[in-house]
Amino acid sequence: MFEVLVFVYENYWHGESCPEPADLQPKLSAVGFDAEEIQDALTWLHDLSLAAREQSVATAPAGAGHSTQEASRTDALAQSPHSLRVYTAAEQNHLGAPCLGFVTFLENAGALPGPLREIVLERAMAAPAYPLALEDFKVIVLMVFWRLGLEPDALILDELCDDGASRVAH
Template identity: 50%
Template sequence: MFDVLVYLYENYWRPDSCPEHDQLSRKLTSVGFENDEIEEALSWLDGLTSVAETQAQMQSALSMRIYTASEQDRLGTTSIAFLSFLESAGVLPAHMREIAVDRAMAAPGGSLALEDLKIIVLMVFWSMGEEPDALILDELFVDDADRLIH
């Protein structure tokens, strides 16, 4: 599923530039993605659209996010710390964090790898029609092992 999401991010500037599901599904199949993977990604994207449309910006800048036990199990401390870093850096507002957490909980599988969470955060920006700044894109795309230390 995450490979499909990355493909969509790289090939479609905004979600509204994507073709309808049937045509997009055919395009993704012709590129080489499996039907199960495509359906999972499209269903996940439908959920993202729904959550993004209904999520009000109700969180206060002074509020504190307490993660439930199931969220802690699913995300893990590294992913929660990453979300906290993005929020404290001022690049991930509380309402977008909530969308990211919701979509992380909706992703298939067990524990979520940090790399998968980064894709989810990227897709949240994408769904809102926002481009993260260059430093955040670097955080989302560059593997820590590939970073050069100056």
């Protein structure tokens, strides 16, 4: 599944340019991806789109064509800068220390605000790998930024695209 996601990211740099799943599936098959792998990736991308849509509604400014109930939901989702995210045992087991450490790094760098973190974690928990490899987790983070139309800082992007194994200590 992750190879398909990387292919989509590399070939459709802007999320809006990505074709609909019905049009994307034959293109992925023509490239040589397995049908099951394609279906898993398309399902994962569909669920990412749903999460992104919910995020855009939740973070829209109050009075921007939304009801009072939606505005109060936005206020309820606002995160205090002093809040602390506690990971469940299932999240700790599925993601492992490297992925959770990377989330902390992104948060401390200011690259992953709370609402984006929650989308990343939800999509990571939906990934089939157990425990999730850090390289696969980085793909998930890239795909969340991609789908939301956000471009991370160049240094963060470099960190997301770096495999770490090829680094040479100075």
